[in-house]
Amino acid sequence: MMETSDPPIVKLPQKRFxxxxxxxxxxSDHNFNYPSHxxxxxxxxxxxxxxxxxxxxxxxxxxxxxxxxxxGYGGFLVSLGETFEDKLSIGMEIRVxxxxxxxxxxxxxxxxxxxxYQNIACIRTNSMKYLVNYFEKGQLSxxxxxxxxxxxxxxxxxxxxxxxSLLSEYAYVLREGGLLYVVTDVEDLYKWMTSHFDAxxxxxxxxxxxxxxxxxxxxxxxxxxxxxxxxRNHGSKIGCSLSAQEIA
Amino acid sequence: MESFKNxxxxxxxYQKLIAFVSTEDQTQNFTIEVDWNYPINNIKPKLFLxxxxxxxxxxxxxxxxxxxxxxxxxxxxxxxxxNLLAYTATDKTLFLWQIDEKSAKIVSRRSxxxxxxxxxxxKCGKILFLTDKTGDVFEYLCDEENFNTRxxxxxxxxxxxxxxxxxxxxxxxITSDRxxxxxxxxxxxxxxxxxxxxxHKEFVSAxxxxxxSHLISISGDKCIKLWNFIxxxxxxxxxxxxxxxxxxxISHSHQTGLLCVSSIENTVYIFKYLIIDDTMTLDTxxxxxxxxxxxxxxxxxEFYIEYIRDNDDSLKSGIFIDRVKIEDKTVNFQxxxxxxxxxxxxxxxxxxxxxxxxxxxxxxxxxxxVKEYNDxxxxxxxxxxxxxxxx
Numbered sequence: 028m029m030e031t032s033d034p035p036i037v038k039l040p041q042k043r044f045x046x047x048x049x050x051x052x053x054x055s056d057h058n059f060n061y062p063s064h065x066x067x068x069x070x071x072x073x074x075x076x077x078x079x080x081x082x083x084x085x086x087x088x089x090x091x092x093x094x095x096x097x098x099g100y101g102g103f104l105v106s107l108g109e110t111f112e113d114k115l116s117i118g119m120e121i122r123v124x125x126x127x128x129x130x131x132x133x134x135x136x137x138x139x140x141x142x143x144y145q146n147i148a149c150i151r152t153n154s155m156k157y158l159v160n161y162f163e164k165g166q167l168s169x170x171x172x173x174x175x176x177x178x179x180x181x182x183x184x185x186x187x188x189x190x191x192s193l194l195s196e197y198a199y200v201l202r203e204g205g206l207l208y209v210v211t212d213v214e215d216l217y218k219w220m221t222s223h224f225d226a227x228x229x230x231x232x233x234x235x236x237x238x239x240x241x242x243x244x245x246x247x248x249x250x251x252x253x254x255x256x257x258x259r260n261h262g263s264k265i266g267c268s269l270s271a272q273e274i275a
Numbered sequence: 276m277e278s279f280k281n282x283x284x285x286x287x288x289y290q291k292l293i294a295f296v297s298t299e300d301q302t303q304n305f306t307i308e309v310d311w312n313y314p315i316n317n318i319k320p321k322l323f324l325x326x327x328x329x330x331x332x333x334x335x336x337x338x339x340x341x342x343x344x345x346x347x348x349x350x351x352x353x354x355x356x357x358n359l360l361a362y363t364a365t366d367k368t369l370f371l372w373q374i375d376e377k378s379a380k381i382v383s384r385r386s387x388x389x390x391x392x393x394x395x396x397x398k399c400g401k402i403l404f405l406t407d408k409t410g411d412v413f414e415y416l417c418d419e420e421n422f423n424t425r426x427x428x429x430x431x432x433x434x435x436x437x438x439x440x441x442x443x444x445x446x447x448x449i450t451s452d453r454x455x456x457x458x459x460x461x462x463x464x465x466x467x468x469x470x471x472x473x474x475h476k477e478f479v480s481a482x483x484x485x486x487x488s489h490l491i492s493i494s495g496d497k498c499i500k501l502w503n504f505i506x507x508x509x510x511x512x513x514x515x516x517x518x519x520x521x522x523x524x525i526s527h528s529h530q531t532g533l534l535c536v537s538s539i540e541n542t543v544y545i546f547k548y549l550i551i552d553d554t555m556t557l558d559t560x561x562x563x564x565x566x567x568x569x570x571x572x573x574x575x576x577e578f579y580i581e582y583i584r585d586n587d588d589s590l591k592s593g594i595f596i597d598r599v600k601i602e603d604k605t606v607n608f609q610x611x612x613x614x615x616x617x618x619x620x621x622x623x624x625x626x627x628x629x630x631x632x633x634x635x636x637x638x639x640x641x642x643x644x645v646k647e648y649n650d651x652x653x654x655x656x657x658x659x660x661x662x663x664x665x666x
Binding site: 123155198 | 431454460
């Protein structure tokens, strides 16, 4: 009989090894690898980048449909994957340590639950600059912006992830009828974002009824780490999800 | 440098003078002086929403630019259809002159928010588009009733915009930026992006529309690409041995024409292009090394090159202009303008490049923060394993 060594014990990664400050300058260059065209990630191999097949081992012919922009430590991404098992969801995070945590977390989850969590993945990237490097026109059906950085100073308003320039890009990668969700606990930011949505002609705000009917309604408020932190600190979650639909 | 009827228009010093040089009869040449005292219409365009406070008024609290750095001219645009000349200046003002073959009359001086990177007129000459270093695009109306109308923000990239092109039918605005992107935006529904032309691996220094659906682009990745910009599809790519900076096109037909490309080392190349079935072949006709920065222009279907250091052994400085004479496949660079006298005045002659190409390269010059993190993580895990084994 063959000697076998004990299989390595799979453990979930511990956040304390992956702490990183919340803010990251989205305008500076950092060091990102990104495809020069979305079709590059469908090839067998892509230098410096993981292909979609490498990120999603059981992808088949499916394409990513849901994007969690600024996924943080991945709490919501994991619940998104559990809720929509047949859809591919991607988490995008700019911070080195945090994105690494999510990637390690997904790897551990896949090892602990064979066959599951094959539909979520995380990439480290600057989604303000490189969204269209990854997604084709009309590819996504849902985009999530949970607790985005408020960038309080007036001179930094342009860095806010919801602004008129970027809303056009989001409308481009979202298919017609696709949904965009935003959650924040910063009242000022909430007002800013609603006024930009109302002004942008490619988006229509969902009514409260329509929002309540969405299966994700509760999860948006409660499932991300930020949401849980806000709750612990007795913060107020303003305006629940700001959902907008892409119209022609 | 731009062209207007039979004149080439440029500024020898980007400060005091604007020269109109005739390509037919040098006695027709004239210059105008820039009136820096012309009153500025200080109502700046709003960034993003019209009813939001203008975040950039923070600038006004800051000290005005000291006397150390003189304000100077920056980008130029000319429209023959509407007889207008426009120049942006480093004090963030946009000058507009009405011009004809003898004179120029200033009609307005409007403000914009940040240093401009490029200005272009629509074909009809009634709209001027202005792009800036933070990636925003503004529209300034230039019909007679609107000479003083404030600029309007229309869309933005999250990266410095390097070039802008407007389709003849004004259906699309095409912008190229430092993040390797070429974006095709609908007009007037500027909130709608029609397509992206993705594929370049470095900043896209210049673009040129050559037909209803074809676009040519040059990039710091040393490639020239042909696109169907309506579909956002790359049709052809050629590699150069040099980094191309400026691009001018003369279209003879839908399929054939000439390209003039300058390199980062100031060599000017003339190519003939032929497009058949979405494939482009390039024929190098000539190349010439210049000893200073150059500016390119197209006038009456010929290329013109402005330079400021003579090509002979004397290396004297002045303003020189070559006309590129092409017969079949023979190319001659004929010097048609030579003004050494200018170099002896108190005018400091220069050519201002729209951007410093050497600062735009991204790849290969960045701090690799991922590698550093991964090395540390590896070390941490190895130490953990070691301490476990020791127990």
